[in-house]
Amino acid sequence: MKNILEVKDLKVSFHTYAGEVQAVRGVSFELRKGEVLAIVGESGCGKSVTSQTIMRLIPSPPSIIKAGSIIFDETIDLVQLSLKEMESIRGSEIGMIFQDPMTSLNPTMTIGKQITEGLVKHQGLTQEKAQKQAIELLLLVGISRPETRIKQYPHEFSGGMRQRVMIAISLACRPKLLIADEPTTALDVTIQAQIIDLLKDLQDKIGSSIIIITHNLGVVADIAQRVAVMYAGKIVEQGTVDDIFYSAQHPYTWGLLHSILRLDDEEKSELVPIEGMPPDLLDPPLGCAFAARCPHALNICLKEDPQTQIIQDEHSMACWLMDKRVKVKIC
Amino acid sequence: MSRFILRRFFYMLITFWMIVTVTFVLMHNLPGDPFANSEKLSTQQRALLSKQYGLDRPILVQYEEYLLHIGQGDLGVSFAYPTRKVTDIIKESFPASAELGAESIIFSVLVGLILGITAALKHNKSWDYTAMFIAIVGVSIPSFVLGPILQYWVGVKWGILPAALWDGPANRILPALTLSFMTIAITARMMRTSMLDVLNADYIKTARSKGLSQFAIILRHTLRNAILPIVTVLGPITVNVITGTLVVEQIFAIPGLGKYFVQAVYSNDYTLIMGLTIFYSLLLIVVMFLTDIAYGFIDPRIRLAKGRN
Ligand SMILES: Nc1ncnc2c1ncn2[C@@H]1O[C@H](COP(=O)(O)OP(=O)(O)O)[C@@H](O)[C@H]1O
Ligand code: SF4
Ligand SMILES: [Mg+2]
Numbered sequence: 107m108k109n110i111l112e113v114k115d116l117k118v119s120f121h122t123y124a125g126e127v128q129a130v131r132g133v134s135f136e137l138r139k140g141e142v143l144a145i146v147g148e149s150g151c152g153k154s155v156t157s158q159t160i161m162r163l164i165p166s167p168p169s170i171i172k173a174g175s176i177i178f179d180e181t182i183d184l185v186q187l188s189l190k191e192m193e194s195i196r197g198s199e200i201g202m203i204f205q206d207p208m209t210s211l212n213p214t215m216t217i218g219k220q221i222t223e224g225l226v227k228h229q230g231l232t233q234e235k236a237q238k239q240a241i242e243l244l245l246l247v248g249i250s251r252p253e254t255r256i257k258q259y260p261h262e263f264s265g266g267m268r269q270r271v272m273i274a275i276s277l278a279c280r281p282k283l284l285i286a287d288e289p290t291t292a293l294d295v296t297i298q299a300q301i302i303d304l305l306k307d308l309q310d311k312i313g314s315s316i317i318i319i320t321h322n323l324g325v326v327a328d329i330a331q332r333v334a335v336m337y338a339g340k341i342v343e344q345g346t347v348d349d350i351f352y353s354a355q356h357p358y359t360w361g362l363l364h365s366i367l368r369l370d371d372e373e374k375s376e377l378v379p380i381e382g383m384p385p386d387l388l389d390p391p392l393g394c395a396f397a398a399r400c401p402h403a404l405n406i407c408l409k410e411d412p413q414t415q416i417i418q419d420e421h422s423m424a425c426w427l428m429d430k431r432v433k434v435k436i437c
Numbered sequence: 438m439s440r441f442i443l444r445r446f447f448y449m450l451i452t453f454w455m456i457v458t459v460t461f462v463l464m465h466n467l468p469g470d471p472f473a474n475s476e477k478l479s480t481q482q483r484a485l486l487s488k489q490y491g492l493d494r495p496i497l498v499q500y501e502e503y504l505l506h507i508g509q510g511d512l513g514v515s516f517a518y519p520t521r522k523v524t525d526i527i528k529e530s531f532p533a534s535a536e537l538g539a540e541s542i543i544f545s546v547l548v549g550l551i552l553g554i555t556a557a558l559k560h561n562k563s564w565d566y567t568a569m570f571i572a573i574v575g576v577s578i579p580s581f582v583l584g585p586i587l588q589y590w591v592g593v594k595w596g597i598l599p600a601a602l603w604d605g606p607a608n609r610i611l612p613a614l615t616l617s618f619m620t621i622a623i624t625a626r627m628m629r630t631s632m633l634d635v636l637n638a639d640y641i642k643t644a645r646s647k648g649l650s651q652f653a654i655i656l657r658h659t660l661r662n663a664i665l666p667i668v669t670v671l672g673p674i675t676v677n678v679i680t681g682t683l684v685v686e687q688i689f690a691i692p693g694l695g696k697y698f699v700q701a702v703y704s705n706d707y708t709l710i711m712g713l714t715i716f717y718s719l720l721l722i723v724v725m726f727l728t729d730i731a732y733g734f735i736d737p738r739i740r741l742a743k744g745r746n
Pocket of ligand 1: 120122127128129147148149150151152153154155156168387
């Protein structure tokens with residue numbers, strides 16, 4: 107199957123007064139047509155920076171793409187595009203949904219206008235035709251009475267409804283790729299499930315590939331086929347949902363899996379967060395970034411960064427525990 | 438929207454009534470009495486004058502009559518110029534003040550907005566620093582310093598523009614400029630901050646993620662939201678400009694209402710002071726009412742929320 111997106115060795119830094127913040131430090135992954143990839147990891151590990159770099163949404167300065175390529179649809183390297191060329195891809199080929207639906211819509215513009223803008227720009231529709239499409243889109247994302255709703259402003263919608271509007275905006279031009287950055291984090295639990303169901307449903311209908319960033323491993327299991335686990339600006343493990351849930355190999359992934367609520371275990375239904383803090387990306391450690399918190403850390407972990415290696419088919423990870431040379435020594 | 442306007446209008450009436458009442462109470466509780474050189478008046482003369490001005494009647498009756506007069510647009514007769522009604526003085530001299538004020542507000546808000554927008558779009562570049570330098574200079578130089586400076590250099594030394602009086606269009610430039618500096622400075626700084634805030638807002642990121650051009654984003658998504666805080670300060674800005682006209686009219690010898698206000702204070706002309714106070718209050722209340730409505734037009738959250746309940 108073809109890859110809709112190939113990210114290779116992507117490095118993104120921010121220049122701040124304190125120095126260079128290495129937010130993304132060599133990320134590589136692939137996304138196939140029609141596939142859903144989940145990116146998980148603690149706050150600050152570079153998930154948003156990675157996804158917004160794909161859209162080239164991070165202003166430069168302060169950010170720079172230091173290295174790497176982002177091949178979209180097998181031909182275009184998004185890193186090399188001018189901002190003008192990027193404008194024709196944003197919204198038409200790649201759509202994006204953000205975390206907080208309360209702030210991601212323009213408060214002084216009607217919902218209808220906000221949906222039709224992209225259609226008018228990318229598909230050259232008249233306002234009238236775009237309006238008709240916007241009404242259909244609202245129906246598609248489950249908003250009733252779209253003819254009235256289209257004339258209303260964001261503050262007349264609840265959080266969940268606004269996120270539906272955001273989804274309608276991002277899917278207006280039927281993009282090949284949809285990036286959803288924590289689309290449910292700011293919503294009530296019951297609404298979260300509805301939004302995820304909607305995304306699944308729309309993926310069936312429109313067939314976009316999706317990158318979904320989330321803290322919620324339940325969401326991952328529900329919607330994704332593959333998972334990338336990020337830590338301190340790198341992907342430490344990636345594989346199919348089964349690989350990650352049933353045969354995770356990286357100590358950080360183990361920590362993440364332990365930290366989720368175990369609903370089956372009523373006595374001890376407590377969240378066990380991973381102890382300690384992620385490293386400062388202004389001055390990332392020489393060796394494995396997780397070493398300071400890792401219960402299995404070896405001497406070599408402090409000195410050298412482990413290489414990513416393939417475990418099986420699509421399952422890969424970066425940890426010294428899996429390195430053959432180290433294994434020999436342990437045994 | 439019409440309900441919103443009606444509500445605001447009702448509030449406006451109540452505010453005006455309160456100001457009128459407070460003015461009335463103040464006028465009746467001032468120490469001494471309103472007659473000039475009152476020590477020299479005999480009891481008879483005093484009684485006669487009181488009767489003539491209706492001051493001998495019960496206070497509630499006076500209040501009623503006072504309200505009735507104001508309702509009919511009658512602000513009484515000046516003490517200092519007994520042949521002239523306060524309303525006539527206003528009719529005669531307000532146009533010059535209004536013109537000066539309006540020219541200054543339009544000019545300074547436009548210039549301020551342009552400076553603020555430029556500064557925000559060229560954030561941290563030399564344009565930004567230049568615009569903010571102008572802004573800081575503008576707030577720190579008071580009009581009674583700036584006015585004479587302009588008068589001396591532009592008017593007298595270089596002789597480019599008339600240094601005083603109110604004869605033709607060229608006479609408007611220096612006083613309006615003097616009056617404008619402060620507003621330019623305030624507007625420019627507010628607009629810059631507001632633009633930077635909006636440019637960092639999440640919905641601008643959404644707009645960019647739709648593939649809109651930078652120009653479209655500024656025009657459709659940024660300006661309208663950024664201008665909201667400016668609309669809220671239009672009221673206070675008008676107050677500033679109106680107080681400013683009092684000073685600037687003196688400096689440039691402009692036959693405006695400000696001149697009378699200052700004179701009225703010097704000569705203890707109570708009816709004129711009260712009449713002008715009421716007139717200025719009414720002016721401000723109307724300006725506030727209009728800015729409220731403008732705000733409602735720009736911001737649907739205000740319009741709809743207030744109109745509904
Ligand atoms: N504008 C910025 N300037 C400096 N550092 C930034 C900026 N944006 C993000 N970062 C840094 O990049 C890192 C990754 O952030 P982000 O991608 O937002 O994390 P998350 O995984 O929670 O989405 C964080 O350490 C953050 O401090
Ligand atoms: S490389 Fe070492 S420190 Fe890093 S996760 Fe593996 S064992 Fe732990
Ligand atoms: Mg994030």
